[in-house]
């Protein structure tokens with residue numbers, strides 16, 4: 001059974017003290033994660049170890065990095081390798097967030113290298129895809145997202161792709177307060193699943209978690225997550241509030 005996942009993406013927010021306070025507040029709130037559910041916290045690099053130590057040993061809870069480089073080590077000033085992350089017990093990484101594609105020029109080709117490097121090291125990539133507003137307005141989001149998947153994931157073997165978590169995040173819904181309707185989310189999630197099934201198999205497609213991201217909050221999480229092909233969410237702004245994110249965790253199906 002594929003996992004239902006509430007993933008927080010803190011982006012470039014919070015001081016160390018604020019991060020610690022947020023996590024202290026959150027762990028004190030009532031939530032229950034069943035066997036098939038996970039909570040993942042993608043926090044800024046400097047806080048990975050602190051947050052990992054705070055959550056260490058909690059069932060179905062993981063800490064993720066928001067990015068990594070695709071080389072093992074070497075003269076790459078400012079970059080962080082998968083091996084470094086693993087050495088501090090970090091086994092999940094967001095790959096290809098739209099902000100990295102847009103502001104740091106990450107291409108589908110570079111993201112394929114990053115995905116490879118994660119999988120070679122048994123680190124789970126949370127691979128982001130999703131279209132800008134102009135593409136949605138021209139109703140070509142399916143071919144746009146298909147190209148992202150084809151060029152960054154579809155070179156993988158079935159054994160590899162089954163280990164990837166996909167996050168569909170329409171750029172026009174990120175940080176805008178404008179959420180995709182649950183029907184829009186379901187439509188494109190089903191498209192993504194069918195696209196994977198056509199390349200691999202229905203069995204493989206049914207094992208892959210596909211998260212929705214873009215203005216998910218406590219008030220809309222349950223409705224969006226209830227869609228059959230939506231397996232939870234990747235949450236930005238609302239994940240910076242303990243009560244909000246706790247409600248989102250409790251909205252997983």
Ligand code: 13P
Nearest residue numbers: 009174175214215236237
């Ligand atoms: P918001 O939830 O703030 O719209 O951000 C979504 C996102 O980009 C998560 O990665």
